[in-house]
Amino acid sequence: MARTVYFAITCLLSVVLSFFELGGHLVAANPGRPSILPGRNCTINEHPDVSDLAGASYVPHVRAARLPSGRTYRYVHYSPHGPEKLTVLFLHGFPSSAYDWRRQFAYFAALGYGVLAPDLLGYGGTDKPADVGAYTLKTQAREIVELLDCAGVGMVMSVGHDLGSPLLSRIATYYPTRSTKYVFLDIGYVAPPLGLTAAGIAALNAQTLATEGYEPSGYWSFFNETGAGLVLDTHDEAVHNRIFAPERGGYDPALNHYRALYRDLNLQDENVIPKSATNLTKPVLLLTAAKDPVGTPARAERSTRPYAPDLWVQEIDSGHFLMLEKADEVNKAIKEFFENE
Numbered sequence: 001m002a003r004t005v006y007f008a009i010t011c012l013l014s015v016v017l018s019f020f021e022l023g024g025h026l027v028a029a030n031p032g033r034p035s036i037l038p039g040r041n042c043t044i045n046e047h048p049d050v051s052d053l054a055g056a057s058y059v060p061h062v063r064a065a066r067l068p069s070g071r072t073y074r075y076v077h078y079s080p081h082g083p084e085k086l087t088v089l090f091l092h093g094f095p096s097s098a099y100d101w102r103r104q105f106a107y108f109a110a111l112g113y114g115v116l117a118p119d120l121l122g123y124g125g126t127d128k129p130a131d132v133g134a135y136t137l138k139t140q141a142r143e144i145v146e147l148l149d150c151a152g153v154g155m156v157m158s159v160g161h162d163l164g165s166p167l168l169s170r171i172a173t174y175y176p177t178r179s180t181k182y183v184f185l186d187i188g189y190v191a192p193p194l195g196l197t198a199a200g201i202a203a204l205n206a207q208t209l210a211t212e213g214y215e216p217s218g219y220w221s222f223f224n225e226t227g228a229g230l231v232l233d234t235h236d237e238a239v240h241n242r243i244f245a246p247e248r249g250g251y252d253p254a255l256n257h258y259r260a261l262y263r264d265l266n267l268q269d270e271n272v273i274p275k276s277a278t279n280l281t282k283p284v285l286l287l288t289a290a291k292d293p294v295g296t297p298a299r300a301e302r303s304t305r306p307y308a309p310d311l312w313v314q315e316i317d318s319g320h321f322l323m324l325e326k327a328d329e330v331n332k333a334i335k336e337f338f339e340n341e
């Protein structure tokens with residue numbers, strides 16, 4: 001009996017405490033934005049483990065949220081300056097983390113925008129489930145929107161790079177009213193039903209082998225193999241060794257993004273997306289990378305233009321990681337796109 005009462009009081013206390021923790025955070029994060037509903041059933045940790053970030057300048061803005069789905073995402077969060085400024089959502093690709101956007105955070109924060117950049121599932125300080133089924137685009141899209149809700153962020157302008165672009169594509173499909181603008185870097189929009197499947201990748205490789213003499217996605221079958229993460233763990237560069245240190249789970253969880261696509265785990269979700277949801281209904285900026293042999297400008301534009309009635313395209317003279325290599329140019333292009341009415 002005593003134990004039951006003690007347990008009930010402890011539970012009540014933790015509910016009350018989490019209410020204040022969450023409420024306090026939301027009030028602090030969103031001055032003048034009372035219209036946004038507070039996220040429900042999430043816990044925000046203001047001081048998550050950042051030991052892998054080696055004192056990066058944005059460390060004071062790193063948070064972690066336990067979402068209603070039960071997953072914990074670590075993310076970078078700057079609040080907007082004033083109620084009229086939106087938040088920019090940044091979705092990184094492979095093999096990366098929110099660290100990819102370090103040349104964007106201060107720039108957009110100084111313009112008054114909010115910034116929210118998660119470590120996606122399997123990366124950095126976010127959960128790394130071994131179950132490939134956790135990495136479907138629909139599930140991830142829902143979790144990113146849960147994260148926005150938890151962080152008290154309403155409408156966003158959304159930016160995706162590399163494998164972050166297919167995820168951004170489905171955030172647009174499933175949550176078309178959450179973003180006012182979309183920016184795709186290097187890899188364009190992927191319309192439903194998604195062609196990033198085993199058959200789609202095989203067809204792309206066959207076609208580009210015939211026309212261009214190489215297979216831009218030849219590595220997908222290797223990434224799909226058991227043990228591929230270990231091979232990457234033991235052949236790596238300094239920065240990536242820190243982000244993907246074997247004691248932090250290594251590369252293997254991140255490869256699950258490829259495996260979920262390559263094992264056709266999205267097909268069931270993709271096949272029931274209505275035709276009417278195929279087009280992007282908001283302005284789109286596509287920044288292509290002139291020197292990327294995997295995500296070529298032509299392919300990115302081909303996959304985007306038929307579905308984006310309001311499309312801007314700009315080619316950046318850069319390799320794959322254009323937001324790092326040509327940060328100033330990329331930032332300026334995105335700023336102009338955001339400011340255009």
Ligand SMILES: *[C@@H]1O[C@H](CO)[C@@H](O)[C@H](O)[C@H]1NC(C)=O
Binds near residue numbers: 041069070071
């Ligand atoms: C809150 O989320 C946890 C998982 O994080 C879940 O087990 C629980 O059922 C949720 N409660 C409500 C009221 O939704």
Ligand SMILES: *[C@@H]1O[C@H](CO)[C@@H](O)[C@H](O)[C@H]1NC(C)=O
Binds near residue numbers: 198221224225262263
């Ligand atoms: C990917 O790996 C899974 C598990 O090993 C295997 O069942 C599947 O056949 C592989 N897919 C392709 C297209 O090779």
Ligand SMILES: *[C@@H]1O[C@H](CO)[C@@H](O)[C@H](O)[C@H]1NC(C)=O
Binds near residue numbers: 276279306307309
């Ligand atoms: C989708 O966008 C394309 C390209 O702008 C346009 O031609 C087409 O009419 C749009 N389809 C629908 C259903 O709006």
